[in-house]
Amino acid sequence: MCRAQGDAVAGRRGWRLPGTLLLLLAYVGYLLLGSTAFWALEGPAERHSAQQLLQGKWELLGNYTCLKGPALERLIQDIIKAYKSGLTLQGNSTSLGRWDFDGSFFFSISAITTIGYGNLSPSTVSAQIFCIFFALFGIPLNLILLNRIGQLMLSGVQRCAKRLGEKLRWQEAAAILTRTCALVTGLLLFLLLPPFLFSVIEGWTYAEGFYYSFVTLSTIGFGDYVIGMNPDLTYPSWYKNLVSVWILFGMAWLALVINLCITLLENSSDLCQCGKKTSKGLEQELMDCNKNCSPRPDDVENGSSKDTKPEGAN
Amino acid sequence: MCSDKILTGLLAVSYAIYLLLGAIVFRALEKNEELEQKRAVIQMKVAFLQNLAHLTEADVEQFVKNLTDAVQRGVYPVGNESQAEDSNWDLCNSFFFVAAMVSTIGYGTLCPKTVAGQIFCVFFASFGIPFTIVFLHRVSKMLFLPCERLGRCLYERGMRKKKIKFLTLLFFLVMGILVFLCLPSVVFQVMEGWSYSEGFYFAFITLSTIGFGDYVVDKQPDRNYPSYYRFLVAIWIIFGLVWIAFLFNLLTTLLEDTEKKIAQNLHKRGKAGKDNEENRKRYQPAGFVSAEEPSLLGSGDAQKTVSLAAHLGDAKQVETIFSL
Numbered sequence: 001m002c003r004a005q006g007d008a009v010a011g012r013r014g015w016r017l018p019g020t021l022l023l024l025l026a027y028v029g030y031l032l033l034g035s036t037a038f039w040a041l042e043g044p045a046e047r048h049s050a051q052q053l054l055q056g057k058w059e060l061l062g063n064y065t066c067l068k069g070p071a072l073e074r075l076i077q078d079i080i081k082a083y084k085s086g087l088t089l090q091g092n093s094t095s096l097g098r099w100d101f102d103g104s105f106f107f108s109i110s111a112i113t114t115i116g117y118g119n120l121s122p123s124t125v126s127a128q129i130f131c132i133f134f135a136l137f138g139i140p141l142n143l144i145l146l147n148r149i150g151q152l153m154l155s156g157v158q159r160c161a162k163r164l165g166e167k168l169r170w171q172e173a174a175a176i177l178t179r180t181c182a183l184v185t186g187l188l189l190f191l192l193l194p195p196f197l198f199s200v201i202e203g204w205t206y207a208e209g210f211y212y213s214f215v216t217l218s219t220i221g222f223g224d225y226v227i228g229m230n231p232d233l234t235y236p237s238w239y240k241n242l243v244s245v246w247i248l249f250g251m252a253w254l255a256l257v258i259n260l261c262i263t264l265l266e267n268s269s270d271l272c273q274c275g276k277k278t279s280k281g282l283e284q285e286l287m288d289c290n291k292n293c294s295p296r297p298d299d300v301e302n303g304s305s306k307d308t309k310p311e312g313a314n
Numbered sequence: 315m316c317s318d319k320i321l322t323g324l325l326a327v328s329y330a331i332y333l334l335l336g337a338i339v340f341r342a343l344e345k346n347e348e349l350e351q352k353r354a355v356i357q358m359k360v361a362f363l364q365n366l367a368h369l370t371e372a373d374v375e376q377f378v379k380n381l382t383d384a385v386q387r388g389v390y391p392v393g394n395e396s397q398a399e400d401s402n403w404d405l406c407n408s409f410f411f412v413a414a415m416v417s418t419i420g421y422g423t424l425c426p427k428t429v430a431g432q433i434f435c436v437f438f439a440s441f442g443i444p445f446t447i448v449f450l451h452r453v454s455k456m457l458f459l460p461c462e463r464l465g466r467c468l469y470e471r472g473m474r475k476k477k478i479k480f481l482t483l484l485f486f487l488v489m490g491i492l493v494f495l496c497l498p499s500v501v502f503q504v505m506e507g508w509s510y511s512e513g514f515y516f517a518f519i520t521l522s523t524i525g526f527g528d529y530v531v532d533k534q535p536d537r538n539y540p541s542y543y544r545f546l547v548a549i550w551i552i553f554g555l556v557w558i559a560f561l562f563n564l565l566t567t568l569l570e571d572t573e574k575k576i577a578q579n580l581h582k583r584g585k586a587g588k589d590n591e592e593n594r595k596r597y598q599p600a601g602f603v604s605a606e607e608p609s610l611l612g613s614g615d616a617q618k619t620v621s622l623a624a625h626l627g628d629a630k631q632v633e634t635i636f637s638l
Contacts (some may be wrong), residue, residue: 021578057378072363079378080385116524118422123528128515135522144573150546178566211432218439220420221526224427261444265452 020148027145032133034108037099041127042099049123054077074195089308102240106228109244115221149252157182186257190217190250190256201239202227217250218258322452331451333416336438337408345403351427352401355384374532406544416442417555419525425531454556461486484565490561494521494554505543506531521554522562531596550610 031258057069057077100121110136111116122128157178165174195209204212204225212225227243228235362377384390402424411424416439426432465482469475497511508516508529516529531547532539 017574019580022577022580023573043595072359073377076381076385076390079381080390111524114418114522114524116420116519118525118526118528121526121528125509129511130487132515132518135518137565137569139522140562140569143562143566144570147578151425203430207429208434211436214436215420219523220415220418220439221525222420222422222425224422224425231579258444258447261441262447265444265448 007238017092020152023145023148027141028152030138030141031105031108031112034138035104037130037134038104038122038127039099039101039108041124041130042122045124045127046099049081087157106196106244108138109247110133110221111135112142113247114139114142114219115216115247117221117223117226118218120225146248146252146255149249150256152297153252155180155254157251183257186253190253194246202230202233213250216247217254219251277296325449329445332442332445333409333412336412336416336442337405339434339438340412340426340431341403341405343428343434344408345401347428348403349401351384355380359478388525398616407451410544412438412442413551414525415439416446417523417551418443419520419523420552421525421527421530423527423530434528450552450556453552457553457556460489490557494550494557498550498554503529505537506534506547506591507534507537517554520551521558523555 054076059075104121105121106118109115110120111131114135122131123134160174161178162171168174191210191213194213195204195206198204198209198212199206202209208225212227215222215225228240358377358380394480407424414421415435461482464485465478468478468481473481495514495517499510500516501554502508502516503510503511506513506529512529516531519526532544
């Protein structure tokens, strides 16, 4: 039985790897496809917007002694519109290049992760329609990838718990210990430490960085703070890539934690409903995790609802 | 059954109270700060207009820079002094801000600027987002009633199960697209003055919880909105979120199946041999979940992860509803 298990594990891992790599490749490829499309669709419109804004400003400079209220209001509206498409006035030019490849790539990420900052958003009709279809298939793709990452995290934690349990000869305590550790590590790595990085590179305060981290990872994505958008700063080349990786893993981790909260909430709200087969109590699940791979009759039934319960993130 | 309805009602009421409390707190935290900033910017603007004759070009440059800064900070210097007293953080707007936040749509047209507001936002959403998911999960059961009824009707007429499944699914998709995407776009076209494609784009971006914030309903100052407008939009968002969650769930399952097939093909080519055949046989059947090896066989795993839209879909539920 042990040997068969071992073989099975190896076989499964061997099977998993192409699957996960393929998924990652597909994901990155999809993002690249999107970035190219947005770059092509929005670039020209952006240049036009920039020209309009500059012209408005020159008119203002030329005529300011004869300026009336309405003209100023118009300029303000132009500034607002330009800001929404990611342009800002800088001296005699505008900060062009928001819809360059980099910007489009980040926009594609913000779309399919459903963060949706909005500091950059498509203004042409064709880009908007493309955005709809791009997100329609991109969001499920993103969900699958995040789920895969979450499962990898969970299985890692469970493996650690098992090994620790073997050393301590006390499975339950090991389980609780590893899960608490995992939760704390996740908290540090994804929510408490990144604000330091942001305060160094972006110049935000710690609280602002923390707020930004949470808003991003929970996919709320207000867009009031966005990394890499300050035209006065120069960013190191690894910065945006690191942040993208952080977003991916952080979202997977936060999803696991939110899953846990939901399990708790739904368990407490289902208490009044007897006779309904709900997910087992949390303790029961903890015990289950420690058992080896032996399918139980009710597992088969609850199959798909059981395995991504965040026992590992407890 | 009765207790189920009572429970759902209780849940809805407590959810509404939670949002209301959040709205009140945000309003208290943010209103003064916003009014101050707005006043400052508008004063600057007024001063500029009054002093036109005495300004140099450099002054004008500086003024434009200040305007740009203000816009970047989210304070829009439109209007004149009297409008500086209208805060964006009245109770109604706060409530919709809170709702947009816990549904993770997060438009960003209104966001907390004070430190206290931002920190409160983090903790409020940490509980609010799971709460919202639980609430919408309950709502989803209501949404499926018409499909179930249709299915039962067809079953009584003697249609085969597979065909019923296909038809109810089709009904669900088509009706959903009409009711949640096409119809609202027409409404927005009339009420907001957008084009049809803009309305459709807004509808999709909102319901998928992306929420860019480039288009937002009920925000144009020069239009008159009927009093029930916001209420209708809220209802639309609630049910639309649920519907689109299931749509994404279907697409996820589809993509996962495709990925499984491709991965299986790769595996076949990569490792030939009897051992591997045996391993594959051991792990294929659905539902065998080992504590060590989280199941690859999706069948709806992916929707358990992040994103409001994702979490609501439950493959088992979809299956039971569409197959009687």
